[in-house]
Each structure stands twice: as structure tokens, then as C-alpha cells.
Amino acid sequence: MIDAINKEVENFLSSIINNKKNINSVMEKCSTAISDDLSKGHITTNVCMIAASILKVNPKKLADDLKIRLEEINKFDKVETAGPGFINVSLKREDFASIINLINKSKNSFGSSKARKENKVQIEFVSANPTGPLHVGHGRGAAYGDAIARILESTGASVEKEYYVNDAGRQIDILTASVILKLIKNDINNYFPENAYKGEYIDEIGKKLGQEVNVDDFKSLSTSDYKNPEEEIDNIIYELEKLNKESWNLIKNLSLKEIVKSIEDDLKAFNVNFDKWFYESSMGKVDDETSDIATSINKLKKDGHAYEKDKAIWLNTDISGDDKHRVLVRDNGKTTYFASDVAYHKNKIDRGFDKLINVWGADHHGYIKRIEASIENLGSSKNKLVVKLVQFANLFKDGKKIKMSTRSGEFFTLKNLIEDIGSDAARFYYLSKQADQHLDFDLDLAKSDSKENIFYYIQYAHARIVSLEEKVVDKYSDIKRNITNINNGNYIECDNLIHEISKFPDIVNKSANSLQPHVIIYYLKDLSQLFHSFYNDNHVLSESEENMQSIMECLTAVKQVISNGLNLLGITPMQKM
RNA sequence: GCGCCUGUAGCUCAGCUGGAUAGAGCAACUGCCUUCUAAGCAGUGGGUCAGGAGUUCGAAUCUCUUCAGGCGCGCCA
Numbered sequence: 001m002i003d004a005i006n007k008e009v010e011n012f013l014s015s016i017i018n019n020k021k022n023i024n025s026v027m028e029k030c031s032t033a034i035s036d037d038l039s040k041g042h043i044t045t046n047v048c049m050i051a052a053s054i055l056k057v058n059p060k061k062l063a064d065d066l067k068i069r070l071e072e073i074n075k076f077d078k079v080e081t082a083g084p085g086f087i088n089v090s091l092k093r094e095d096f097a098s099i100i101n102l103i104n105k106s107k108n109s110f111g112s113s114k115a116r117k118e119n120k121v122q123i124e125f126v127s128a129n130p131t132g133p134l135h136v137g138h139g140r141g142a143a144y145g146d147a148i149a150r151i152l153e154s155t156g157a158s159v160e161k162e163y164y165v166n167d168a169g170r171q172i173d174i175l176t177a178s179v180i181l182k183l184i185k186n187d188i189n190n191y192f193p194e195n196a197y198k199g200e201y202i203d204e205i206g207k208k209l210g211q212e213v214n215v216d217d218f219k220s221l222s223t224s225d226y227k228n229p230e231e232e233i234d235n236i237i238y239e240l241e242k243l244n245k246e247s248w249n250l251i252k253n254l255s256l257k258e259i260v261k262s263i264e265d266d267l268k269a270f271n272v273n274f275d276k277w278f279y280e281s282s283m284g285k286v287d288d289e290t291s292d293i294a295t296s297i298n299k300l301k302k303d304g305h306a307y308e309k310d311k312a313i314w315l316n317t318d319i320s321g322d323d324k325h326r327v328l329v330r331d332n333g334k335t336t337y338f339a340s341d342v343a344y345h346k347n348k349i350d351r352g353f354d355k356l357i358n359v360w361g362a363d364h365h366g367y368i369k370r371i372e373a374s375i376e377n378l379g380s381s382k383n384k385l386v387v388k389l390v391q392f393a394n395l396f397k398d399g400k401k402i403k404m405s406t407r408s409g410e411f412f413t414l415k416n417l418i419e420d421i422g423s424d425a426a427r428f429y430y431l432s433k434q435a436d437q438h439l440d441f442d443l444d445l446a447k448s449d450s451k452e453n454i455f456y457y458i459q460y461a462h463a464r465i466v467s468l469e470e471k472v473v474d475k476y477s478d479i480k481r482n483i484t485n486i487n488n489g490n491y492i493e494c495d496n497l498i499h500e501i502s503k504f505p506d507i508v509n510k511s512a513n514s515l516q517p518h519v520i521i522y523y524l525k526d527l528s529q530l531f532h533s534f535y536n537d538n539h540v541l542s543e544s545e546e547n548m549q550s551i552m553e554c555l556t557a558v559k560q561v562i563s564n565g566l567n568l569l570g571i572t573p574m575q576k577m
Numbered sequence: 578g579c580g581c582c583u584g585u586a587g588c589u590c591a592g593c594u595g596g597a598u599a600g601a602g603c604a605a606c607u608g609c610c611u612u613c614u615a616a617g618c619a620g621u622g623g624g625u626c627a628g629g630a631g632u633u634c635g636a637a638u639c640u641c642u643u644c645a646g647g648c649g650c651g652c653c654a
Contacts, residue, residue, distance in 0.1 A: 029594085036597090046596065052634080059634080083597035084635070129654065169654060230653095312652055323579075323650080330652040337654045365581055366650050391582080391648080433590075436582065438647070440589075445603095449616040452589090452603055456616050464614060471613055514594095522591060525601080536609085536618040577616070 001095055002043060004075055005032055009047050012066050017055065026051050034503045038495060041080065041088030042096055042502075048085040059085030096495075097486045099502040103557040111508045111564050112154040119157040122348060123149050125359035126267070127164040130259045131175045133201055134266050134414040137361065140439065141390045142414070143430035143570070145359040146272045147517040148388075150568050155512040160275045160353075164344060167256055168280040169337055173237045175202075175259070176252040180218050180240055182206045187219040195233040205258045213251050217244035266415050270423050271570045283343045286335045293335060296343040296378065297328055305377035315342070317373035320382065326370045342374040349380045357515070362389040362436065388515060393430065393439040421446045424571045428455040431517045431569055454525050458562060459574040461528035465559040466575045468540055472552055476545060485550040493538050494554040500527050501561045508568065517569055524565045531558055 009032065013023045032045040048066055052059035063081040070079045070089065078090040090096075103110045125145025128138045149159045166172075178196040183206045185192070192198070218240055226232035241248045260277070267273070284291025289298070297313065300306035306315050311331035315338075317324070328339040348356050360367070365387075372382035395402040395412060402412050417426050425446045432454070433439045451457055472479060485491040486498070503523070511519040540551055563573045 031594095040597080044597095049596065049635090086597065131654095166654065171654060310652085314652095327652045332652080334652090336652065340654095362582075363649060365648080369580090389581080438583080442589085445589090450603085451616070453616070454602080457602090460614080460616055464617085468613060475613095518591085522601090525591095529601085532617055533619085535613080536615095539612060541613045577614070 001075075001091055002032055002034075004073070005043060005045065005070065005089060008070055008073055009045065009066065012069050013047075013051060016062070016065075017051070022054055026054060033506055034499070035088060038499050040082065040086070041078070041090045042499065043089045043091070045087050045089075046085070048087065052085060063087055093489055094487045097483050097498060099498060100483050100486070100554050100557045103501060103560050104553060107560060108564060108567070110560060111504045111568075112156075113505065113509065114156040115509060116152070116512075117156040119152070119354050120160075120352065121152055121157045121355045121357060122160045122162060122351070122353040123152075123357045123359065124162045124164055124348075126263075126272075127166070128263065129166050129171050130256055130263060131171050131197060132199055132259070134263055136395055136412050136414060136417050136441075137392050139270065139414040139417060139426065140393045140430045140435070141359050141361065142267060142270055142272045143427045144388070144390055144435045144517065145357075147427075147431055147569050148357070148359075148512075148515050150570060151508065151512045151515075151517060151520075154508060154568060161273070162276045162278055163274045165260060165277055165279045166337070166340075168283075168340060170234075170237075172252060172256060173241075174233055175255055176248065177233065177237050177240055178202050179206050179209070179251055179255050180215060180248075181236070183209070183213075183215045184219050184221070188221055188223060191221075191223045193232045193236055194229040196236075201259075201262070205255050208258060209251060209254050212254065214247055215251075217247060266413075266418075269418055270414065271427070278344070278347075280340050280344070283340060283347065286329060286333075286339070292347055293339060293343040296346045297335075297339060300328075300342075300374075300377055303377065303379075315370070315374060315377070317370045319376045320369040320373040322369035322373055338370065341371060342378075345371060345375055345385070346378050349375065349378075349384065354384070356385045358385065358387045359435075360387055360389055362391045365389055386515075388435060390435045391438045393441045395441045395443060397443045399444075417443075425455050427570050428521070432521050434516060434518055454521070456577070457532075458524045458528045458566070460577055461531045462559055462562045462566075462573045463575060463577040464535060465531070465555050465562075468555060469552065469559075471541060472548060475541060476548070479545070479549060479552070481549055481553050481556075483550045483553050485546050486554065491547045491550050493534065494551060496530050497527075497534055497554055497558055500530050501557055504561050504565070507565075511568075520565050520568055524562060527558065527561065527565075531555075 006027075009030075010023065010027060013026060017023050017026070026047065030045060030047040030050040032043065032047065035041055035044040048062040049059040052062055055062075060081065063085045066087055067079050067081050070076065070087070075092075076089050077092045080088045080090075082088050123145050126134070126138055126142050128134055134142070145161065149161050153159045174195065175197060178198075179202055181188070181192055181196060182202050220243065221236070221239055226235060264274075264277075283293045286294050286297060288294055297306060300315060301313070306313055306328060308314075312327050313329035314325045315328050317326055326338055327336050328342065329335050345356070368387050371387075372385060375382045375385060395417075421443060429441055429446050430439070445453055446455065447453075449456065486494060507519060507523045511517060538551075540548060540555075543551060566573045
């Protein structure tokens with residue numbers, strides 16, 4: 001029906017505007033959509049106000065003219081002008097109610113579209129260093145990345161979810177050293193450097209490796225005084241590696257494997273599954289000329305974007321407006337983390353994605369420009385890359401902020417969170433606010449049984465409908481489903497619900513275009529509110545059988561929309577509460 | 578100093594590609610369970626949309642500016 005209006009609007013515009021370009025511009029800017037609520041008809045358009053600003057005429061006058069045209073095509077129940085120049089269209093009842101049948105026929109696919117079928121999208125998210133368990137900060141990135149993957153997929157994109165494993169840098173050496181030191185602690189007087197990882201998980205990895213590795217050679221480690229913690233840990237790594245290179249590498253690989261496995265398990269428990277785990281180490285080392293990392297650096301050098309200065313190799317990042325040039329290869333010959341990332345993004349682009357979405361912690365925002373520069377310098381367009389920043393989440397329990405301290409190894413992990421409130425509630429609250437804004441996450445609220453807990457409020461609506469469906473079948477085992485009494489206007493109590501569910505496809509598109517899952521959450525809250533209100537005002541089981549047939553068709557559609565919305569967020573709808 | 582984000586009801590937040598009287602929950606007060614799940618519903622009160630200027634027929638929304646808060650600015654990852 002919106003299409004029918006749009007078609008007539010276009011005819012109308014071409015009769016008053018003689019410039020094709022201006023017509024297109026008006027069509028693009030104006031909005032013809034489901035109205036906010038029924039007091040404004042079913043469908044509303046602001047096209048007259050947009051056109052008026054170009055034509056410099058009175059928008060109300062345009063609206064009066066368009067109204068007459070819309071009435072002439074005889075497809076609608078009522079056409080009205082309103083306010084400064086809106087046109088509100090009321091549909092015929094059977095057109096209005098037809099959405100119920102559409103939803104119940106489309107089922108899971110209602111709300112999805114093919115709007116962006118050409119888009120091959122890659123989303124890289126979480127990508128936490130594999131040096132410890134995921135904490136609640138990572139959880140937010142995980143919930144967000146996974147949700148936008150689902151939402152984009154439902155709007156026709158082909159999405160690949162990828163985790164970038166930083167397994168090549170110094171952090172992994174520190175991890176390895178930490179594990180070894182824990183294993184030999186009795187032989188070295190419980191010596192433990194300040195900068196090593198201290199968490200319990202280090203002991204656990206040690207225990208798991210116990211039989212498989214031989215740590216005797218490491219026991220002769222000499223511990224002397226160091227000037228600072230940084231130097232200390234670097235020297236310990238150097239010494240340990242020298243004592244037994246083979247064991248070192250074995251422990252390194254096994255520790256990494258353990259950690260990645262535990263990260264993967266935590267994410268699975270969080271209903272997040274990656275399509276690909278990309279290892280930084282798979283891009284090789286700079287001294288191997290055929291490696292990804294060497295070829296990208298060499299290409300940058302050859303094209304004059306990278307140069308040598310003070311024995312280091314620098315990338316010229318002027319093209320993106322970065323404040324200074326960045327080091328790719330240090331004066332000691334080792335590549336930087338940035339060099340890996342340059343090669344990684346080249347790798348991603350070479351894999352042929354139309355769009356790359358990086359979900360990063362907000363503390364990385366200063367990093368965006370240099371990556372954009374590298375993409376441009378490697379001959380691609382930085383417009384392919386979209387970086388979404390995710391702010392940290394503060395957790396509150398008993399009204400107090402939960403302290404995060406990574407160094408000591410004592411922190412509230414994602415696993416703790418899932419055990420505490422469940423994966424679904426955790427995902428829901430992570431997604432309840434725009435990702436790039438600070439989130440105060442109240443654990444007590446997430447478990448509370450009041451309306452303030454929107455998660456349960458929405459689930460409750462779903463569960464209530466499930467329960468009603470069962471009760472109705474108990475009463476009339478052979479009840480037929482149809483919407484006759486809604487179509488003929490004998491039953492109008494569902495109208496608000498019908499109007500609300502018809503908005504869902506627009507909501508999904510809006511969420512996809514803006515990459516904002518919280519749009520869906522607020523919509524589901526509104527829909528649930530209308531449902532609970534309906535439920536209190538109308539005792540379904542006391543209705544006539546004919547009314548009930550219609551009501552249940554409508555409520556099944558409502559249930560379907562809630563379910564589809566929750567699924568886009570990676571949340572399982574509750575059948576019972 | 579530079580960059581990014583934020584400032585909307587007492588509190589927590591929606592609304593921000595400009596549009597119809599600025600919304601919701603909580604908290605306060607008042608009603609609704611002999612009937613489908615009260616984790617519910619209905620109602621009342623509560624706002625200089627941080628301040629100022631500009632663009633516009635129209636600004637919480639766009640621009641500039643001031644103030645306040647958060648984060649980031651390594652040859653770390």
C-alpha cells in the first residue's frame with residue numbers, strides 16, 4: 001500500500017515539478033511510512049513539506065492537492081491533511097488487517113528482506129588478546145557484533161563473522177612465561193614478576209599441561225634485580241626461551257590453544273559462534289618475503305608510502321589526516337602490532353568483501369586513521385571499512401560498581417556474568433543502549449521481577465501469548481483461524497497491535513542501516529506494552545468463538561514478531577515464565 | 578594541547594538523515610486479581626531538551642561557540 005501511495009506521489013510531483021532531478025531528490029528525502037499511532041491514520045507522508053521547500057510554496061496547499069489525487073484512485077478508506085502539511089492515509093480494513101495473514105504465513109522470515117543482497121560483509125569483533133578469559137567489556141562487543149551480523153543477514157547481506165587472534169606478539173610470550181613460572185614456582189622460591197599474568201587460569205593451564213611438558217630445564221632460571229617491570233619480564237622471556245627453545249614453543253602453543261578454546265567455549269555459551277578464527281601468526285614473519293606481512297610492507301615501500309628513518313620503517317599516514325607517521329618495523333627489526341594489522345586488512349580486502357566492519361573497544365579510536373591510511377595506500381578505498389566503537393560497560397551490583405582489575409587477574413568475567421544472569425538477559429542489557437555510549441549495567445535489575453526489567457517485560461508478553469494459545473486449544477480443540485471479525489470491523493480491540501506489528505520490517509531496516517540493535521529492543525518494549533494493555537482490557541477466553549478466531553490470529557502474529565525481534569538479538573523467546 | 582563521545586523529568590534512558598502537543602520505566606500519589614501468568618493494567622503530578630548565537634515555514638535534532646563530564650593520543654597490543 002505504501003508503494004501505491006509512493007507511485008501516486010511521484011505522479012503528483014511530476015505534474016508540479018518539471019525537473020526530474022528535483023523529483024528524485026524529493027522522493028529520496030521524504031518519508032512515507034507507517035504512522036506513529038492510529039490517531040494519524042495508518043500511513044503518513046511528509047512529501048508535501050519537502051516538496052514545498054524546493055518549490056517555495058505553501059505545503060498545506062500542496063497537501064490539499066495531493067489529498068484529492070489520493071482520494072481519486074479510490075484505494076483508501078480516508079485521506080486527510082494534518083498539521084503543517086502531513087497527509088495521513090487510512091487504509092480499508094481488509095488492507096490494514098492483511099498484515100496478520102502475511103506475518104502468520106511468513107513466520108520466521110517476516111521482517112527480513114533482500115534489501116542489500118549484493119553486500120558481502122565481514123564483521124570482525126571481540127578479537128581479545130588470547131592471554132586470559134573474556135571479561136565483561138568483551139561481552140559487550142560480542143553481543144553487539146553478533147547482533148549486527150544477524151540483523152544485516154536478515155536484510156539480505158552475506159555475513160562472515162571473524163575473530164582475529166593476536167598470537168604473534170609479546171603478550172603471548174608473557175603468557176608462556178607466566179605459565180612456566182607457575183609450574184616451577186617451588187624451585188625458584190615462588191619468584192613471580194610483577195608484569196606476568198597472575199590469574200587463577202594460569203595455574204589451571206599449568207595443571208592441564210602438567211604431564212605433557214617437561215619444565216626441568218627452566219628450573220635453573222636465574223632471577224636477578226631489574227630496573228623496571230617491563231625490562232624484567234622481557235629478560236625472563238629471553239632467559240626461558242634460551243634454556244629450552246623446544247619446550248618453550250611447546251608450552252607456548254599449548255597455552256594458546258587452551259586459552260583460545262576457553263574463549264571459544266565462553267562465546268558459545270553466549271550464543272556467539274564465529275565463522276573464522278584468523279591467526280595473526282598465519283601472516284608469517286617479515287623476514288619471509290612471501291609472507292602476507294612482508295608483501296604488504298614491501299608494496300607500501302615500493303609505492304613510496306613507507307620509508308626508512310632512524311633504522312625503523314615508517315608508514316606515511318598523511319592521506320587520512322593522522323597526526324603523525326607510524327612505525328611498521330622497529331629499529332630492532334621486529335614488526336609492530338600495527339604492521340600485522342595493515343597486512344590483516346589487506347588480507348581481508350583481498351578476500352573480496354564489499355564491506356568490512358570492525359568492532360573495536362572505544363579506546364582504539366585513535367587507531368582508525370592509521371588503518372584507513374594503510375588501506376588507501378594499498379590501493380583500496382577506506383570507505384570499505386566501517387569501524388564501530390564499543391564503550392566499556394560498568395557493572396553494578398547491590399548499587400555498587402564492580403571494580404575491574406586485569407593486572408591482579410581478579411575480574412568479573414563474561415562467564416561469571418552468564419552464570420549470574422544468563423546469556424539472554426546479558427545480551428539484552430548489553431544491547432539496550434547504543435554501543436558507542438557508556439553503559440551502566442545493573443545486575444540486580446537484570447534479575448528483578450518488576451516492569452523496570454524490560455527483558456522480562458518483553459519475554460512475559462511472549463510467554464503470555466503462548467499460554468493463551470494453549471488455553472484456547474483446550475477450550476475449542478478444533479478452533480478455526482481467520483480474521484473475519486477484524487476485517488468486517490466487528491472486532492476492533494486489536495487495532496493498535498495490528499498497527500504496531502506492521503512497523504516491524506521498517507524497524508529492522510532502520511536497525512540494519514544504522515547498525516543499532518537497540519532500535520529493536522525499544523520497539524519490542526513498545527509492542528509488549530500494547531499487548532499487556534490489550535491483555536488486561538480484553539478477556540480473550542470469554543469472547544465469542546468468532547472473535548476468538550480473529551484475536552488468536554492477531555496474537556499469534558504478535559508473538560511471531562516478538563520472537564523474530566528477539567532472534568535478531570540472539571535471544572531465545574521464553575515459552576513459559 | 579589535539580581527536581572522539583556525552584549532557585533530555587528527582588533517577589535510568591528513548592527520540593537526533595529537521596516535522597504534528599518532547600516520550601517510557603523507576604521513584605511519589607490513586608485505583609484494578611471469585612475470570613486467560615499482578616514479572617501485569619489504568620490514572621495524577623513532574624521538563625528553560627546544559628547555556629548562548631545562527632540556518633529554517635519549522636530545531637531536542639543541523640552549524641558555530643561557551644560550560645560540564647568521560648575516553649584516547651607509544652618503535653605497547
